[in-house]
Amino acid sequence: MSDHGGYWQRVGVVLVFGAIGALLSAGGALAWNASPDTGPGGAPFEPGEGAGPEWGCPSPHSPVPAKISPEKSTNARVVGEHETFRVDGSAFNTTCVQVGRHCVISVEEGARVDPAAITQLRQDFDEIIYPLVTETFGAETDVDGEERVYIAIIAGPGDWVGVFDPLSLLSINHKDVFYIDLKSASGAGFAATAAHEFQHLVHCGHDFDEGYMIDEGCSLYAELLYANFSTEHLPEFDVYRHHPEVSLHWPEDEYLERRNMGAHYGASGLWILYLSEQYGDLSGDPDHAHFIRDLVEEHANGFEGVDAVLARHGYDDRSEDIFKNWTIANYMDDTGVNPRYGYDSIDFAAAVPVEAMVEFNAPEPNDGSYSFPPVTLPAWSAAYYTIGSDDVGNLSYTCEGNCWCQCIEEANRTATVVVSPLNVSGDAVLTVHAEGGREHTREKYSSHGT
Structure with missing residues (x-):
């Protein structure tokens, strides 16, 4: 099972907490909401000068204003600019290849990625992923004042697909950045991985120490939303349904030792989807349209955080009540029998095996x-x-x-x-x-x- 970017979420929590706390106490702005047709400060986007015909990417019209500190000023990124990112003790030298409305895409020097795939990623991120993730989970922290998210495509170690490193957010690179492995830089999963890792980045800015069950569940949910509820590239759901003996609560040792990863990812994703359908964003009740965003912002973690958000939304049900119905829904998936006993957004490919x-x-x-x-x-x-x-x-x-x-x-x-x-x-x-x-x-x- 590939790593969806979680190990570093544990080693960086103290630094993330301290820096975000300092930003909040200083009254720094944490997000920028621009019109989709304008750049930072409302400036329109124009085709970038100097962009090679191979990439053909736009660049912003004006520099990005400082958002976190009055002393900070960041110039707009341009194609061809070099940037070094440090991840887990390794340095990766990259070159900016495209600049979008909401993203800066860099590729490790010496690597080759299909320009058409990069263009598609930029378009998907700008037009679908960024608005979808920020609307559902909240705005990114924007620690660098860049007004764009860095997507670095690198050849990382081991069998992984994407990584978000909280240390990159503040103490090491001081940038809103996540990473996609070169091996994954094509195909249907390319943009889905970007949605997954971007959710981690957003989540860290709101609740830096959330556990795997909620954080990874939200990232699987982000992938599902991006895919318009197609589970074709989310086999984790059926992996979990074939292994219901795996705990929904994701123990630290199993995460770090990479045990039962597929089942844990699937359980977490189904849990968030079930909460959204039954109590939140997908319930059809406008009063609960931002349930998942409230869950991301809730500083209590795990089931305690779920219960706090349920109470805030006026529900009497609590995690244990929901878990019981959820186990039935995972087996039956039949809302005709009982609205609580299934899913409306997805269908499962196979039945659950019995003990x-x-x-x-x-x-x-x-x-x-x-x-x-x-x-x-x-x-x-x-x-x-x-x-x-x-x-x-x-x-x-x-x-x-x-x-x-x-x-x-x-x-x-x-x-x-x-x-x-x-x-x-x-x-x-x-x-x-x-x-x-x-x-x-x-x-x-x-x-x-x-």
């Missing part, structure tokens, strides 16, 4: 019951079980291990039960009881080998 199955199909004079083998589940994860019976309406369920369980579907003589330990980790044991039936143990199986 285990048992069949109650031999009537007996005595009651039948069956306890599934214990399954160890981390907090905020789930497992699904299928029970067959000629009379599913007479089934009942108990779960040992202080877990929550709920029958979520009864159809075609089959019942499905979801189990979750909610906010604690532990062993879950689901027991199924049937009036007048006894299980056929030879017909039970497990999709996970338990």
Whole structure:
């Protein structure tokens, strides 16, 4: 799984907090809202002089005014200008190849990127990504007064797609910049990666220490918005649905050790999408049109931050209530049964595998019951079980291990039960009881080998 830019979000938090705090206390402006047809200070854009025919990019008409400090002044960037960026202890020498209304695109010296791909990225960023991300998540901090975001295309180490480094924001490069790997500088994922990393940059400026669950979830949500809700290039959603035993809460060690990355990305993205559809931007209620932006600005993190924003928007539901419905939605995806039990914006390609199955199909004079083998589940994860019976309406369920369980579907003589330990980790044991039936143990199986 490629790195979507998170390691440095942890090592840079103190510097980011200190510098942003200083800017706020000094009364510095943190954003610029210009007309889409004008440059900084309202100046119109004109074709850039000196731009080679290969690139053919515009350059701004006037210098960028200082926004953070009265003493600071930054000249407009021009094609051919050299810039060195430092990322994770390495220096990358780049050359500016295009300047857009909202972005400056630089490529590592000696590298070759298709000019048409660069032009498409500039157009997508200026016309789609920048307005979409800033409207949904908030304005970028603009620490350099440049009024544009730097996109540096470099050959980074390892298997990564894009990186946002908070240290680049302030202490090292002092620029609003994110990075895209050269290997990714083409194809359908090029601009989607820009949307993903730009969200990280925006998020850092509003809530520098937000955890992976919310921050990475917002970046997956940004990709989804950019793709107009097409999941063709977001396999992470189905990866998670095939591994619901992975925790929604993204532990630090799993992130740094790169374990279960696809499932964690998918869970986080689906969580933000679900919040948006059910309670926020995509709910259709104009009073909650900026729910996700409020979540980005909320300084409380994780579930605590979600609960704070829910309360601010007047909802009684809290994270635990929502998590229960979310686990059902991930399995059923059927808002016709219950508006809370699915997604309106996306469709899933495959069904969720069950943890285990048992069949109650031999009537007996005595009651039948069956306890599934214990399954160890981390907090905020789930497992699904299928029970067959000629009379599913007479089934009942108990779960040992202080877990929550709920029958979520009864159809075609089959019942499905979801189990979750909610906010604690532990062993879950689901027991199924049937009036007048006894299980056929030879017909039970497990999709996970338990």
